[in-house]
Amino acid sequence: MKDLIKSLVEAWGPSGYEHHVRELIRGYAEPYADSIEVDALGNLICRVGQGEGKQRIMVAAHMDEIGLIATFQEPRSGYLRFTPLGGLIHTTLHGSRVRFENGVTGVIGAPEPLGSSRQNAPDLDSFYIDISDGDGAAAVAPGTAAAFWRPLEERGIRLIAKSMDDRIGCVVALEAMRLLAKETPHEVYFAFTVQEEVGIRGARPAAHSIDPDIAIALDVTLAGDEYKGERNGIRLGAGAAIKVQDPGLIVPPAIRDWMISRAEADGIPYQLELLKAGTTDAAQIQSVRAGVPSGCISIPCRFIHTTSETVDMRDVEACVQLLTGLLKH
């Protein structure tokens, strides 16, 4: 599973430009899917199972990562201006490295990285990207997207990378597909969605096409065990996080209890998640067509929306086991 994680988290795929990630995932999914389609927005939808009179279940994990897009090049200095794709944290930007699709590496800077009062980060408009290479060969046209760049690091049982949000959710889905080996009493649609980070755009049309009975989103959630962190009860290594609610979704108790009883029956460690800020694909899926009861299995994660998103392999395993168990029964 580590090889799969490494290949997905190091892949390039900011919101709206998920095509490389999609082709990687398609390659991994092909042996375990009964059919694979790409819709008009670029969502990759893999069907497993024929239904046999049971449920149509949608499983959603988003392929995109936060990034940015070059909008303008200063005519003389050559610095690029950009606009964000997703929620960038300003205090992490100065000195960050990005990679454009054509391979050019850029470094983000700001004239006053600590802010004029040294108290708060400058506005996004103050940042620029340096792509100079000394002889003017490196070129990035306006309209070219970039993703942050850091390789995967292992520290014992913990993994540190950019874009764990939400490639680790994609990994959980792919691992569950592999373990199911096309054996499920349900008709399961694994949707690898686009454009979650810019406002949950891909999941809605995907759910419209799939027209599921129930849905499960897979995404990272804020671990509350960071130093002086929000005490939300979520700890790294304490198991799969079964969502109770977030600002965009109140999980129907039947869905929540379905997940809890499966975890308890199979002896899978779990924790309950009440998230105060942020939401997932499930927030949109729940209101598609006549409504879709939706839940979420979350992977606890530290330092979300930075290049050092940290997860614990025990939690990842627990999420895979829980999802597989739910889809098998």
Added chain:
Amino acid sequence: MDTTLLKSLSEAHGISGREDAVRKIILEAIYGHASDIRIDPLGSITAIKRGTVAGAPRVMLAAHMDEVGFMVAGVDGDGLVRFTAVGSIDDRILPGMRMKIGANAIPGVVIWTPIHIGREQSVVKLANLRIDIGASSKDDANGKVKLGDMIVFDSYFGELGAAMVRGKALDDRAGCALLIDVLRGGPYPVDVLAAFTVQEEIGLRGAQVAAQTLNPDVAFVLETTTANDIPNPLAVPDEMDEPNPTCRIQGGPVFTILDRSVIVNPRLLQFLRATADKHSIPYQLKTQPGGGTDGGSIHLANGGVATAVISNPSRYIHSPVTYLHRDDFDNTLRLVQAVLHDVNRDVLASLR
């Protein structure tokens, strides 16, 4: 450019939700040039111009009928009219602005303090502004205007020399005029699914329903966007604080890379650029991602629709005087018609 048509569209009163007068002009203009002309429950016009090639893509073109404006929110004891904005309008441009209120187009002016009394330069918030219709009392005012009456900029359509036109509401009546010209032209190989939408300025509402109904294979939004190509006295060229230009007058049709509502499919954007190059039509990329368009709703309709945004560049949108250059309108029309000839099933397949 049909200047007479654009003039009547520009001068029609039609804030979001009150597009009736605009709808009437468009219905008359497209009659006989399209089939299946319908008014949907929200008030958008949908119409179809059948293509000449069987099985060709169904291409949605959308332009919004509504304009930004205001609504009467009440009358003060002294007969001054309180008002609220419908759509985004900069408070700074309001003092001294002439307005027309309601079905009888009652004229009024937004109050301000003459410079003899107030030399303060700070912005007055809309909540503290009123419209003076010359009423002597609350009763007098209530006889002329009522709560909920539509308020529009008191403006006229005019020609500035041979090349430029000015008028209110060219965002997006210029897009409506383009779409009318598309329907009057042709024939095209593809089915053109035209949507003149309502309520774009308050949240892309009409387009959502129109796109769900039309269920197109691909969509192009015809818009009018900000050309911020005016000098900024504070900027030193090429310094860090230089503002990004968005697009410029006479630069040709503007292609959106992304805005707050949609990330344009990069392969569809590439198709637009290639089409413009092939037909030697100048174009520009919108390098400032502010605002949203009907594309935000359309691309999420049903199972998803590959959507791009093509705009006329124009100065001073969301004001009584928007400037539009004939060359830009003509080039945008040429581009849209070229797209309708060149888009086919192979292009659609390449988008995925």
